[in-house]
Amino acid sequence: MHAIIHPIEPFDSSIGTNINFTWQGNQIFKVRCLIKDNSTGDVVYDQTISTMKQSYLLPPDSTLKNGGYYIAYLSVIDVDGVESSFSNIGTPFYCYQTPKFHLSIKPGDVIKTSAYQTELTYAQAENELLDYYSITLYTYQKTELLTSGNLYNTDSLTYLISGLENAKQYYIRATGKTLHNMTLDTGYILFTVSYTEAQIFNPLELNNRAELGAIEIKSNITSTVGIPEKEVTYIDHQFADLRSNSVTYDIGFEVKGDFTKAFLFYKPVRNARIIRFTDGGKHYVNIFYREGTLSDSNGEKAFFELQAETSGVKYILFSNYVTFPDTNQQFLLHLNRIGNAYEINASVVNQTERR
Amino acid sequence: MFLGSSFASSKESLTSSFASSSDVADLTIANAVFDEIYSTVNLTPITETDFKIPAIWGFDTRLHALFQDNLYGGNVSFTESIVESIRIKKKVNGDKKFKTIYEKSITSNEDFEIELMDYYEPVGTVEYAYVPVISGGENSYITNRIESFFDSYFICEKDISYPMILDTGFEKKLTQKTSLIELLGREKPVILKGGRVRYYTGDVSCTFIELTKDGWQTHTSWDYRNGIYNFLTNGKPKILKDYFGNIYMVAVTSGDISEESDHYEHVNTKFSVTECGSAYDPGDLYDNGFINADIDR
Known part of the structure; x- marks a missing residue:
């Protein structure tokens, strides 16, 4: 007769684990555990402990190595010192x-929106892969509110939790399994939701139509991307260097009627056209950057020239004069069109003033 | 005309002419290091000295590009060239997941615009999500929530709903199958529940008169009722919901749509309905033609 070892989940050898087994003979007095390295067959662990339970506590100092694949054998010793036989086939297990x-989300975090994209981090030293994960949101009373279910796509470990109510506390918990069945659990993480005001604009507009018993769903999505002349170089992840390049916004961009436009930029090329917009046909507006000493400019100054051409007729407008920006400053060009007249104003602002 | 020149706008005109106020269709920037560009139809006076570009996208915003390692200028970080389709998802009280109620494939930029009426929502908080599908996977959700409320019964189908306001009654019963067996030598009988059958049936009564902004249209109510009778007898399942929060997917099962009347303009219509699916289940909604997306079955 021999002890039947239950399947052993992968475990961290520096923590140890409980090896559970089933034994149907005499009362257990001692349990001997023998562990062999699967690749070499060498005995790497052989210890006997006193216990009366059907489980063997493998200690943290077992000298097993993480990343290893081992086979465990158990024998049971009764009160008279009679040792049972080992099973012929051991139980294999991994150490990770x-x-x-x-x-x-960390315990005690304050979330400032009603919907929050949670991200999960997974990393394992021996490159054991994540098989699946699940993220669940609970109320403060630990009633399940929302669950992702088991997600097997582990390329992006994210899940949107939504419907969070202001001034309430919630628990969130992620669980998962690795490829070799190691159980993962973050435990319950308590966080608080607090937002001062609802966002007025939402790309998804909803209206309750009580007279129809329906909800009207409207999207306010503006999707547009600039088409560059050639690949754009970005500076500090927040500036696009277009000194010998250009970018055009076309598809998804349309402005009807009066408008305000604003441009923040530095190091414009002298006498070059920095801004152009058209109606898609013959009508266009070009804005040039100029430098010079003029009769009323009080020294050398920078200014902008707007040329609007309609049916072959040019309408020209100059901005105010501005001093040259320092190294940490940039131009702010403010442009209005009211009816069919333009206004243009230039100023110099600190680069740090932006968000 | 004056010496071969005209005052109206042309190359030969004498006066400096105004610019065109035609729509702007494209914008090109070049020859500088750009930090941020912004366009809005909400006019900001040029005299405003400490003008700052707003951080938040508004209803008036048309373009806002920050050049943070990309050239996106809208309020979303995707374009029609990468998005295969858009899904509208819904979550009501009690749902643990968003369920797809609508899907639209994207071929041009205009396809991102969605206008939809959802007739199948109960009273209470309803959340909706706008989800772009990129290379087969769902991208980040744009969500919003609303408190749904209405104050009468409604019977609806895809794209049509009829309110039931006057003399409305809905007497329902919940059906299940049980049998009772009295065994010898046993004091109490054994109750067996046969199968999973559990559904509502009910009798609906209502005086159908159209309510417009000019009030109750009693004189044309005969015509309105005829329209409703066509609706009730077209064989398609309906959604029946009340103003407490109940919502049922039903079929009209009575052999007759009967009328009772004490006055020719006061006609009470009666018919019976039986539950034929779950109004919360996307699979049932799809199978019965209520929604066009069969994703979250």
Whole structure:
């Protein structure tokens, strides 16, 4: 007769684990555990502990190595010191370092919106892969509110939790399994939701139409992307260097009627056309950057020239004069069209003034 | 005309002419290092000295590009060239997941615009999500929520709903199958529940008169009723909902649509309905033609 070992989940050898087994003979007094390396067959662990339970506590100092694949054998010793036989086939198991498994929400965090994209971090030292994960939102009373279910696409570990109510507390918990069945769990993470005001504009507009018993759903999506003349170089992840390049917004961009436009930029090329917009046909507006000493400019100054051409007739407008920006400053060009007249104003602002 | 020149706008005109106020269809920037560009139809006076570009996208915003390692100028970070389709998803109280109620494939930029009426929502908080599908996977959700309320019964189908306001009654019963067996030698009988059958049936009564902004249209109510009778007898399942929060997917099962009248303009219509699916289940909604997307079955 021999002890039947239950399947052993992968574990961190620096933590150890409980090896559970089933034994149907005499009362257990001691349990001996023998562990062999699967690849070499060498005995790497052989210890006997005193216990009366059907489980063997493998200690953290077992000298097993994370990343290893081992086979465990157990024998049971009764009160008279009679040892049972080992089973012929051992139970294989893996050792892995405990993976990093964290949510982007930390205990005590304050979430400032009603919908929040949670991100999950997973990393394991021996490259054990994540098989699936699930993220669940609970009320403060730990009633399940929202769950992602088991998600097997582990390329992007995200889940949107929504419907969070202001001034309420929630628990969130992520669980998962690795490819070799190691259980992952972040535990319950308590967080608070607090937002001062609802956002007025939402790309998804909803109206309750009580007279129809319906909800009207309207999208306010503006999707447009600039088409560059050639590949754009970005500076500090927040500036587009277009000194010998250009970018055009066309599809998805349309302005009807009066408008305000604003441009923040630095190092414009002298006498070059920096801005152009058209109606898609013959009518266009060009804005040039100029530098010079003029009779009323009080020294050398920078200014902008707007040329609007309609049916071959040019309408020309000059901006005010501005001093040259310092290294940490930039131009702010403010342009209005009211009816069919333009206004243009230039100023110099600090680069740090932007968000 | 004056010496071969005209005052009206042309190359030969004498006066400096105004610019055109035609719509702007494209914008090109070049020859500088750009930090941010912004366009709005909400006019900001040029005299405003400390003008700042607003951080938040508004209803008036037309373009706002920040050049943070990309050239996106809208309020979303996707374009028609990468998005295969758009899904509208819904979540009502009690749902644990968003369920797709509408899907539209994207071929041009205009396809991002969606205008939809959702007739199948109960009273209470309803959340909707606008979800772009990129290379087969769902991208980040744009969500919003609304408190749904109405104050009468409604019977609806895809794209049409009829309010039931006057003399409305809905007497319903919940049906299940049980049998009772009295066994010898046993004091109490054994109750068996046969199968999973559980559905509502009910008798609906209502005086159908159209309510427009000019009031109750009693004189044309005969015509309005005829329209409703065509609706009730077209064989398609309906959604029946009340103003407490109940919502049922039903079929009209009475052999007769009967009328009772104490006055020729006061006609009470009666018919019976039986539940034929779950109004919360996207699979049932799709199978019965209420929604066009069969994704979250």
